[in-house]
Amino acid sequence: QSVLTQPPSVSAAPGQRVTISCSGSNSNIGSNYVSWYRQLPGTAPTLLIYDNNKRPSGIPDRFSGSKSGTSATLGITGLQTGDEADYYCGTWDSRLSAYVIFGGGTKLTVL
Amino acid sequence: QLQLQESGPGLVKPSETLSLTCTVSGGSVSDRTYYWAWIRQPPGKGLEWIGSFYFSGNTFYNPSLQSRVTISVDRSKNQFSLRLSSVTAADTAVYFCATLKVGMTAPKFDYWGQGRLVTVSS
Numbered sequence: 001q002s003v004l005t006q007p008p009s010v011s012a013a014p015g016q017r018v019t020i021s022c023s024g025s026n027s028n029i030g031s032n033y034v035s036w037y038r039q040l041p042g043t044a045p046t047l048l049i050y051d052n053n054k055r056p057s058g059i060p061d062r063f064s065g066s067k068s069g070t071s072a073t074l075g076i077t078g079l080q081t082g083d084e085a086d087y088y089c090g091t092w093d094s095r096l097s098a099y100v101i102f103g104g105g106t107k108l109t110v111l
Numbered sequence: 112q113l114q115l116q117e118s119g120p121g122l123v124k125p126s127e128t129l130s131l132t133c134t135v136s137g138g139s140v141s142d143r144t145y146y147w148a149w150i151r152q153p154p155g156k157g158l159e160w161i162g163s164f165y166f167s168g169n170t171f172y173n174p175s176l177q178s179r180v181t182i183s184v185d186r187s188k189n190q191f192s193l194r195l196s197s198v199t200a201a202d203t204a205v206y207f208c209a210t211l212k213v214g215m216t217a218p219k220f221d222y223w224g225q226g227r228l229v230t231v232s233s
Contacts, residue, residue, distance in 0.1 A: 002157060032216065032217060035217040035218050037158075044223035044226055045220070046223070047219060047221060050217050050219045051215070051216055052217065056221075088158055090218050090220075091217055092217070092218060096171075096174065097171055098146065098163055098171040098211075099173070099174075102157060102159065102160065103157070105156075105157040
């Protein structure tokens with residue numbers, strides 16, 4: 001069971017907006033920044049968001065991130081069928097050096 | 112642009128040692144701006160960070176695997192490796208190598224290998 005809690009699945013229609021939550025505690029999200037990764041079927045994850053709300057070059061502004069307290073949220077607007085994927089949050093666990101933890105992942109279905 | 116490629120046996124017997132290698136191209140394993148990391152994903156499940164190696168020789172491991180894991184670097188071959196001992200069926204997973212940017216306030220895995228499925232079975 002993952003230390004960071006994500007909903008197993010979310011769904012929305014094309015063109016709509018969806019949010020994915022990631023809940024943790026003071027020793028992880030509460031004291032660190034959050035990254036988000038997208039994993040298309042059969043491929044390696046790719047970085048979507050880092051430092052809570054920054055996008056690497058090439059990631060469209062349809063993707064956004066935020067953090068409040070011990071929770072983080074990934075937002076996707078203008079949903080496209082190509083957004084169907086698994087999404088993972090990740091952060092540091094402050095109890096150990098360079099200790100990375102991930103959420104359990106959320107399957108996004110674009111109806 | 113960094114490129115990573117995992118290699119190694121796709122089938123390991125229970126109680127034996129899993130060994131994988133990640134070959135780096137387009138960059139150097141001596142690059143001080145990265146940790147060199149391994150992450151795994153059991154079939155149908157989520158991501159689990161295994162550990163990271165820094166050029167200074169410092170290693171950082173997931174506490175749940177620490178007693179069985181070794182990550183090392185071969186600078187002459189520009190590769191880094193994973194060894195996981197005493198494997199069981201629970202270690203069956205796709206194993207990814209990846210770069211983890213140093214000094215970030217959030218874990219930033221910039222580059223990933225394509226992944227290597229390792230099955231533990233007799």
